[in-house]
Amino acid sequence: MKKWVTAIGTIILGFSLTACGSSGTATNSSESSSKSEDKVITVASQTTPMTDVVKVAAKVAKADGWEIKLVQVTDNVAYNDMVASGEADASFAEHKPFMEKYNKEKNAxxxxxxxxxxxxxxxxxxxxxxxxxxxxGTKVAIPNDASNQGRALAILAEQKLITLADGVGTNGTIKDIVENPKNFQWLEVDLLNLSEAYSEPDVSLVYNYPTYIAKVGLKPADALFLEQKVDSRFAIQVVAREDNENSDKIKALKKAMTSDEVREFLEKDHSVTLIPAF
Known part of the structure; x- marks a missing residue:
């Protein structure tokens, strides 16, 4: 995975609450500012459509008096680092197995x-x-992180192109392949670079997500084959920390992210690439 990179931009969504009362003292002003900050939910994300979903949720949260601040980063580590360090209240960019891998590696x-x-x-x-x-002998490009690699290999197994060890499911790695009848050659690539691997002359089969394969002008309908049995563990999730998961901020975020407005956005604007999971 890539190392931490600085967030490339901060997008303020929703609205800022104004302080109540008359002119007041400096202390009152400070208290009002503090109360306003308590209504700000900082969410780290990486790219579309995740960032777009957060923007839709921000409009919903506004009606309940909350401001959602989206911090957009450029890799698949920064958003987790921000949540883990407390710089962000939550993230929206990953599935549960990827989060669990981060927890294990970073003791988060x-x-x-x-x-x-x-x-x-x-x-x-x-x-x-x-x-x-x-x-x-076909060269096959798959993710180099265990959580996404396991899912890719499981899809190949669905197509009877490989056989995985019993009980592996979506948790396998290349080491768990017990039969490789077509003698596939494996190219392990960072998830963010798989779209570039598609254009390599010696690579003929590439695993990818709709967000990233769109970089080369493709969509799921263009895939040679798609995942047949969807594992709900791989749904893109709202992620927080153990110390704030039951906070008012996260409850408000969850409410906005599972609103009718977000569902309608997913169904109308992104039905080609995804399926709502709530």
Whole structure:
């Protein structure tokens, strides 16, 4: 995974609460400012459509007196680091297995709060039109992190292209492959770079998410094959910390993120790439 990078931008969503009362003293002004800050929910995210969902939720939260501040980062580590350190109240950018991997590696205490949508994931090929066309020795690009790699391998197993060890499910790695009849060659790539791997001349099969494969002009309908059995653990989640998961801020965020307005946005604007999970 990439190392921490600085957030590239902070987008203030919703509205700022104004202080009540007359001119007041400096102390009253400070107290009012503090109360206003208590109504701000900072959410870290990485790219569309996650950032767009947060913006829709911000409009909903505004009606209840909350301001959602979106902090957009450029990699798949920064949003977790921000939540873990307390710089952000929550994030919206990952599925539960990826969060659990971060917790284990960083000794963190992040918590999956609410699934929002399941992305339509699968394998893409610029060289083949059907599974039967895939020849022996094909180079296959898959994620290099265990949580996403396991899901990719499970999809290949669904297509009978490989066989995984009994009981592995979506938790496998390359080491858990017990049969590889087409002698696939494996290229392990950072999730954010899989779309670039698609264009490599010696790579003929690439796993990817709709968000990232869109960089090369493709969508799930263009996939050679998609995931058949969706594992709910891979739904993109609102994530917080153990010490704030029951706070008013997170309750308000969860309410806004599971609103009718967010569902309508997902169904009308992104039905091609995802399925609502609430």
């Amino acid at each position: 205490s992040l918590v999956a709060i609410q699934p929002i949508y399941d992305a339509k994931v699968g394998f893409y090929s610029k060289d083949y039109k059907s599974v039967d066309d895939i020849p022996d």
